Amino acid sequence: MLNELELVHSDIMGCTKCELHKSRTRAVPGEGPHDARIMFVGEGPGQNEDEQGRPFVGAAGKFLTELLESIGLKRTDVFITNIVKCRPPNNRAPRKSEIEACNPYLQSQIRLINPRIVCALGTPAITTLMGDEYSASRHHGKPSTKGEVTILPMYHPAAALYDASLKETILHDFRLLKRLLENMETLNPGTPKSSEPSGRKQTLEKWV
Numbered sequence: 001m002l003n004e005l006e007l008v009h010s011d012i013m014g015c016t017k018c019e020l021h022k023s024r025t026r027a028v029p030g031e032g033p034h035d036a037r038i039m040f041v042g043e044g045p046g047q048n049e050d051e052q053g054r055p056f057v058g059a060a061g062k063f064l065t066e067l068l069e070s071i072g073l074k075r076t077d078v079f080i081t082n083i084v085k086c087r088p089p090n091n092r093a094p095r096k097s098e099i100e101a102c103n104p105y106l107q108s109q110i111r112l113i114n115p116r117i118v119c120a121l122g123t124p125a126i127t128t129l130m131g132d133e134y135s136a137s138r139h140h141g142k143p144s145t146k147g148e149v150t151i152l153p154m155y156h157p158a159a160a161l162y163d164a165s166l167k168e169t170i171l172h173d174f175r176l177l178k179r180l181l182e183n184m185e186t187l188n189p190g191t192p193k194s195s196e197p198s199g200r201k202q203t204l205e206k207w208v
């Protein structure tokens with residue numbers, strides 16, 4: 001029997017709700033622990049991701065893995081996905097209509113995984129999760145709460161990869177992510193994630 005998240009992922013694999021299904025090789029639902037504390041949301045699959053059916057497996061993915069390691073996390077500790085699950089042709093930006101068609105999948109993933117922190121990578125992910133008035137350049141490194149979850153906007157690793165000053169900025173924002181996690185752990189020491197709704201609320205109010 002598939003669990004609820006696996007059902008969402010199997011819906012994604014067969015989805016035809018927007019044009020992007022026509023040109024994809026494979027849909028890329030995302031991967032990581034189903035109870036991850038941290039979730040990363042990028043823009044959309046590129047060529048490597050489309051071929052392999054896995055998120056962030058190209059150069060940006062290698063850099064994301066390094067960024068995680070810089071704060072003592074492994075890639076397999078976090079859940080990684082995108083705002084659209086199918087590759088836009090020639091790596092064009094996903095259209096608003098495509099992002100909207102795909103958004104229910106992302107919302108289901110957030111609801112079912114129930115992470116503490118969602119890192120929005122790059123402006124398209126940031127606006128999708130936070131609203132059109134937000135952007136990477138103005139809001140990176142500034143966490144805010146939406147419902148029960150903390151959203152941390154960041155530059156996209158692909159943008160930061162070849163730009164020395166953005167690289168410094170994204171490394172800095174990953175250190176902030178580490179501090180946010182540590183502060184949550186200090187406030188709720190050793191409590192299993194699933195049984196602490198009230199403690200969690202308190203955490204968010206205190207730190208965001």
Ligand code: URA
Pocket residue numbers: 042043044045046049054055056057058060061081082158
């Ligand atoms: N860039 C993204 O935004 N997502 C991926 O999965 C890979 C590269």
Ligand code: SF4
Pocket residue numbers: 012015016017018019020021027084085086098101102
């Ligand atoms: Fe469906 Fe999303 Fe793929 Fe569009 S991008 S076909 S909405 S899974």
